[in-house]
Amino acid sequence: MSSIIQKASPERIAEIRESLAEIRSRSRRGFFLETFSRTLVAVSKYKPSADILACYEDGQRDFGENYVQELVDKAKELPLEIQWHFIGTLQSNKAKLLASIPNCTQSKRCPPEKAANALNKALPANRTVPLNVLIQINTSGEDAKSGLPPLSLSPSIPSSSPSELHKLAKHIITSCPKLRLHGLMTIGALELSLSASEMEKNADFERLKETRDALQGWLQTEFGSQTDVEDKSWRWGDDNTGKLVLSMGMSSDFEAALKAGSDIVRVGTGIFGSRKTREEVKATS
């Protein structure tokens, strides 16, 4: 640690711990967060390092940030044991900066090929493990959301006409040896997560799952089944299973997401409380 972080006030520390405990217990309730090695990412964008430290001292290790510079600044002053998840859209001109963080395990929302190439190139040659990347899928089809269109299981796409997603996945696997295609992520439509009742299925989550299954099947046809690989040196997917993972679920819908099979949930407000908007942050800096 290069600088000493001022600790949060005792009241703030107590508040964060209480929220974190609640999110953890709600995640575990029936969904076995820990048993199935699912990951809770505490999204700390716009929140001070002191807040992150309070969570860290309570045992939380995975944190998510949306902006490369903010992540770099925080990573410098916070413990190396933290696993940083970059969950913003990566621009290729920021790839070098992101690649310089040794304890960044995941870059979410892997963007088009250009940024993937830039990230692959910028990662140090002596890196022993590949950087996990997830491709963002626009499951709700909203214009304001970035991401590639989802796939459907049927009719199956002939390998002669691969979609953008097929092409990007293949590109990462064949041309970016320092990256590992870990899985897919989505930011669903808020209305869907608020309206979906206990019984109803959330359409965004179902679409991401279907896209994952379709892509997984296609990759197996393209590259052969990974289950034949003995030493688990899979070419994509999770270290343990070789399957593409799903990152879906935020403060408003993480329980439903876990129930739907999410491997990674990203919770910000639920842990740290409400935050400023990007515009408000810009106006004050």
Ligand SMILES: *Cc1c(COP(=O)(O)O)cnc(C)c1O
């Ligand atoms: C901000 C953010 C989150 C956390 O959202 P909350 O609603 O505060 O839980 C999750 N994922 C992404 C990609 C985000 O940008």
